[in-house]
Amino acid sequence: MSQDNGANVSIVKRFAQQLGIDNIKTIKKACEFSQLLDIRTSSSSFKALQLNGSSKTIICLELAAVSCGTTVDRTEAVKISGVNKKVYIGSLKAVESILELHDNKSIKDLAVQFGCTQAVTLAQQTLQRYEKMLCSTVDTSSPLFQVAALDVACRKLKVRVDRVKLKETCCVKKTTYSRLLTEMEKHADSLLAEKVITTKKTKTFLEEVEEKLNAESPADKPRKRHYDNDSEEETKENYAEWKKRILAKAAKS
Structure with a gap:
């Protein structure tokens, strides 16, 4: 291990501790993401992405946690990163794209991750109704639609789930998300x-x-x-x- 890599691991471990991450697999994955990001991105690109050393490491940790089937406290992550929430989310999306981590999880995958599998059937039926109503080429396999359908199903069936963390997995504006939930709720109510x-x-x-x-x-x-x-x-x-x-x-x- 080179001196630079050793320093990088130490930084990742330090921030991981602040975020309450102690899973070795997640920390290793974050180190891999950080090194890969350095290889694929120039210093000028870091400035364009408004990434500093702290925010880059925190974002790599969050993406690593998600890839390992867990989540981090987004509020705490933004606080530690040294940038505001808007910049953080924009940078996270950019890094996710650079690292080619666009893994669209299905409703079932999300339900298993958040422990609400009893809401899967209603969520899937709600999304199907929504798709029929659209009659367009909108890609509903994206995280936004999958998360919204599951969120609505959990609400209607009174299934306990961490809705804040669930919403954070799709990285979207609150107004956009709320508007979609309102549309989805109509279909869920109709089905019930x-x-x-x-x-x-x-x-x-x-x-x-x-x-x-x-x-x-x-x-x-x-x-x-x-x-x-x-x-x-x-x-x-x-x-x-x-x-x-x-x-x-x-x-x-």
């Missing part, structure tokens, strides 16, 4: 309402069938013979099976 109506209809129909079966006169039901106890029990079982088949057919219709 349809589900409730369908459930009620099915339940009511089955209840009506069962009521009719129970209200049938003895003559309409399978005849019961009373030769002995065994034949009576057998007749009851036959009637139970018959009733079960009728209800099953009703549920399918």
